[in-house]
Every structure is written in C-alpha cells, then in structure tokens.
Amino acid sequence: MIPFNVPPMTGKEQHYIEQVIKNKKLSGDGRFTQACQAWIEEKYFCQKALLTTSCTHALEMAAMLAGIGPGDEVIMPSYTFVSTANAFVLQGATIVFVDIRPDTMNIDETLIEDAITDKTKAIVPVHYAGVACEMDTINAIADQYGITVIEDAAQGMMSVYKGQALGTLGRLGCYSFHETKNYSSGEGGALLINHEGDQYRSEIIREKGTNRSQFFRGQVDKYSWVDVGSSFLPSELNAAYLYAQLEHAGGINEDRLMSWQTYFNELKPLADEDRIQLPHVPDHCQHNAHMFYIKAKDLNERTALIDYLKDNEIMTAFHYVPLHSSMAGQTFGRFHGEDCYTTRESERLLRLPLYYHLEEKDVYYIIKTIKDFYKP
Ligand SMILES: *Cc1c(COP(=O)(O)O)cnc(C)c1O
Numbered sequence: 354m355i356p357f358n359v360p361p362m363t364g365k366e367q368h369y370i371e372q373v374i375k376n377k378k379l380s381g382d383g384r385f386t387q388a389c390q391a392w393i394e395e396k397y398f399c400q401k402a403l404l405t406t407s408c409t410h411a412l413e414m415a416a417m418l419a420g421i422g423p424g425d426e427v428i429m430p431s432y433t434f435v436s437t438a439n440a441f442v443l444q445g446a447t448i449v450f451v452d453i454r455p456d457t458m459n460i461d462e463t464l465i466e467d468a469i470t471d472k473t474k475a476i477v478p479v480h481y482a483g484v485a486c487e488m489d490t491i492n493a494i495a496d497q498y499g500i501t502v503i504e505d506a507a508q509g510m511m512s513v514y515k516g517q518a519l520g521t522l523g524r525l526g527c528y529s530f531h532e533t534k535n536y537s538s539g540e541g542g543a544l545l546i547n548h549e550g551d552q553y554r555s556e557i558i559r560e561k562g563t564n565r566s567q568f569f570r571g572q573v574d575k576y577s578w579v580d581v582g583s584s585f586l587p588s589e590l591n592a593a594y595l596y597a598q599l600e601h602a603g604g605i606n607e608d609r610l611m612s613w614q615t616y617f618n619e620l621k622p623l624a625d626e627d628r629i630q631l632p633h634v635p636d637h638c639q640h641n642a643h644m645f646y647i648k649a650k651d652l653n654e655r656t657a658l659i660d661y662l663k664d665n666e667i668m669t670a671f672h673y674v675p676l677h678s679s680m681a682g683q684t685f686g687r688f689h690g691e692d693c694y695t696t697r698e699s700e701r702l703l704r705l706p707l708y709y710h711l712e713e714k715d716v717y718y719i720i721k722t723i724k725d726f727y728k729p
Contacts, residue, residue: 355718355719356668356705357704357711358532358671358707360533360709361535361536361537361598361605363601365600366593366597369385369591369597373385373589377626380588381589381592382586385592385593386404386636388596389543389595390402390404392597393528393543398705399521399547400546400547401545403546403586404535404587405541405544406587407421407529407531407582408527408531409542410526410566411542411543411585412436412437413542413575413585414558414559416440416444416446416475417581418546419474421446421474421523422446423446424445424446424471424472425445425475426473427448427449427474427475427476428445428468428477429448429460429688430460431453431573431675431677431686431688432695433676434591436474437479437676437679438504438676438681438682438685438686441475441477442686445597446453447685448687449468449473449686449687449727450677450682450689451464451465451688452464452583452690452694455698456633456664457482457583457632457634458481458698459467459478459479459484459486460479460485460486462487462490463490464689464690467492468662469494474500475503476494476495476501476502477502477504478524479505479614480505480508480509480512480706481508482508482640483508483510483511483516483640483643484512484633484634484640485509485512485635485638487520501523501525502524504522504527505517505533507531507542508534509641510602511602511641512639514638515637520545522547523547526545526547527543532673534666536605537595537598538587539591540591558580558582558583558585559582559585561582561583562579562583563576563577563578563579564579582630590710595601603707608709608711609642611713613707613714616716619720620647620720620723624723625724628727629723630647630701632644632645632646632650646703648683648701648703649701651701654701655671655702657673657726658703662719662722665722667706667718668706668708668723669706670703671702675695675696675699678696
C-alpha cells in the first residue's frame with residue numbers, strides 16, 4: 354500500500370528529544386522553542402514568531418489580538434478547514450463566506466469588497482496548497498476599509514508571494530506543524546506577529562494572560578495576571594522534534610517539489626486532453642509542494658477513481674466539505690453571493706500521496722495507474 358501521508362522525519366529528532374530529557378526542562382519556551390522561533394524570524398524576516406500548540410490555537414490567538422467580538426463579521430472562503438472559522442466563532446463573530454477561484458482554490462479576491470459591511474472586522478485568506486492568495490489586492494481592500502488581515506498559512510510555510518514569505522503579509526500569520534503538514538511536531542503551530550503593536554500582548558495571551566515571558570527575561574521582578582489568555586505554548590519535546598526539521602527545511606522542500614513536478618509533468622498530457630485538471634501556480638508565487646491534487650470531471654468520476662486507486666494499493670484523500678453547507682457553518686455564518694465554484698470544485702478535487710521521501714518509483718506507479726484509469 355502506498356500511504357497518503359507519512360509524517361516527516363529527518364533522523365535528528367530523537368537526538369534532540371533526548372537532549373531535552375537530559376536537560377530536565379520539558380515545559381515550554383526552552384532552548385528548542387527559542388531556536389525554532391529565531392529560525393522562523395530570521396529566515397522569513399518576521400518581526401516575531403511564537404510557537405503554539407497548533408495552528409488552530411495560533412488562529413485563536415490572532416482572533417483575540419485582533420479584538421474580534423460578538424457581532425463582528427469575518428470574511429473567509431468556505432473551502433477551508435473548520436479551525437479557520439472556529440477561531441473567530443469562539444469570540445462571537447459571524448462568518449461571511451465568499452466563493453473561491455477555481456484555478457487556485459483560494460478566496461476570489463474580486464468578491465471580497467462586496468461582502469464588506471460596517472461590521473466587518475477581519476479578512477482571513479487561506480493559502481490553499483501553499484499557493485498564495487492575491488495578497489496585494491486583499492491588503493489594499495483591508496487598508497481602504499480599516500480591516501485586519503489574518504493569514505491562515507497552515508499549509509504555507511516555505512512558500513513565497515512576490516518575494517515575501519506567506520504568513521508575513523498580513524497583520525498576523527498562522528502556521529501548522531500537524532503531522533500532515535510539510536514540517537511537523539505531531540501537533541503544533543506558530544503565530545507570526547508582523548505589527549509591532551501586537552508583540553507585547555501576544556506573549557501575554559499565550560502565557561495564560563500573565564507577563565511570565567517578561568519575568569523570564571528579567572524585565573519584571575514578579576509575574577501576575579495582566580490580561581485574558583490561555584495556554585498556547587507547546588512542550589520542549591515538540592519543539593525539539595520540529596527543530597530537526599527546520600534545520601533541514603530546504604532539503605524537505607526540494608524533495609517534495611521534485612515529486613510535485615514529476616506528477617505535474619507526467620499528468621500534463623491527460624490535462625491537455627481535458628480528461629483531468631491540474632493545479633495552477635501563478636507566476637509571482639513560489640509554492641512549497643504542500644499538496645498535489647488533480648480534478649476529475651465530477652463527484653462520480655472522482656469516487657470511481659478513488660476506488661480504482663485503492664484497488665491498486667494507492668491511498669488518496671479529498672476535502673473539504675464546504676463550511677457553509679455544514680451544520681455549524683449554517684449556524685455561525687452565511688454565504689455572500691453565489692456558490693459558483695466552492696461546492697462544485699470541492700467535489701472534483703483528489704489529493705495524491707505526497708510526503709518527504711516519497712519514492713520516485715511510487716510516483717511513477719501512481720501516474721501510470723491514473724493513466725490506466727483514463728485509458729479510452
Ligand atoms: C491544517 C490546517 C489547519 C489546522 O492546523 P492544526 O495545526 O491541526 O490546528 C487550519 N487551517 C488550514 C487551512 C489547515 O490546512
């Protein structure tokens with residue numbers, strides 16, 4: 354069986370975790386957490402990065418930092434993971450879903466302005482498959498209306514938009530280190546703080562509403578409860594695992610891009626014959642090969658293809674059930690405008706196996722099996 358995903362491992366993880374155990378410092382914000390945060394800050398020219406327990410929690414912190422409250426509206430695509438919406442619903446917001454572009458599966462930037470009301474507080478672009486949303490347009494609209502931009506860059510680490518790293522383009526950016534993502538700590542994430550005004554409060558929210566971070570740096574002589582907050586910092590064990598992968602991020606990225614490019618080149622003839630569709634990466638975007646997907650004709654053909662691949666020992670995956678058609682989505686949100694592509698495209702999309710160290714012969718076997726399925 355070729356699995357759909359294998360969590361990334363570089364070989365150094367165990368060694369770093371042993372160091373944590375030997376140092377007898379297992380709670381958060383130790384050496385490895387600091388090292389991961391410094392790595393992100395230096396590599397992506399980011400003002401401040403904080404490791405979190407998940408991207409879900411990074412999004413929750415972002416919603417708190419942006420001051421989202423009851424009655425506020427937050428604009429995002431419906432084609433995304435539940436956490437994108439939940440983080441804002443937890444603060445009492447109403448979600449306003451807009452349609453996606455069929456080429457990138459990202460929010461259609463031309464539909465955002467029409468969805469803005471006097472209650473709109475934030476726009477949350479989701480960089481699907483690590484391919485950037487049209488951030489210049491989105492930031493210009495946000496500036497014009499005085500709205501906050503929070504990037505769900507869960508899938509976007511190591512991707513670039515016009516020379517700038519995803520996650521550093523909005524006021525706040527959120528990464529995921531879940532085991533299904535390119536770089537992993539099992540469960541984990543990071544919040545990127547791109548405005549100086551958010552730096553102080555972000556540390557406090559992450560440390561249970563206390564100024565313990567300042568206390569550790571010797572800036573105050575005791576710490577106490579100063580604001581709302583929760584426990585959003587990961588253990589050093591998770592940070593140690595992650596650090597091994599950040600050190601090797603370039604290699605992981607190249608390895609994934611190679612598999613991605615093989616899929617793309619070899620499946621191109623099928624796409625040229627209009628049998629399937631392939632992902633589109635705009636010229637000004639560098640992606641991180643988070644995902645390789647193809648689009649079948651419709652739901653029926655996709656179901657048949659999944660079964661065929663499974664019979665041939667290939668595991669695939671699809672997502673998302675559009676949030677506006679889910680039970681919670683109907684309670685907490687509304688779709689603005691027409692659903693031209695969200696539902697239709699989500700039913701056609703199929704994700705192929707893609708992970709660090711996916712063997713080239715497996716990629717070719719998967720390609721051949723897909724071609725067999727589409728043989729006239
Ligand atoms: C994976 C993912 C998340 C959630 O990440 P966790 O680290 O599992 O909380 C949020 N948004 C998107 C778009 C994702 O792909």
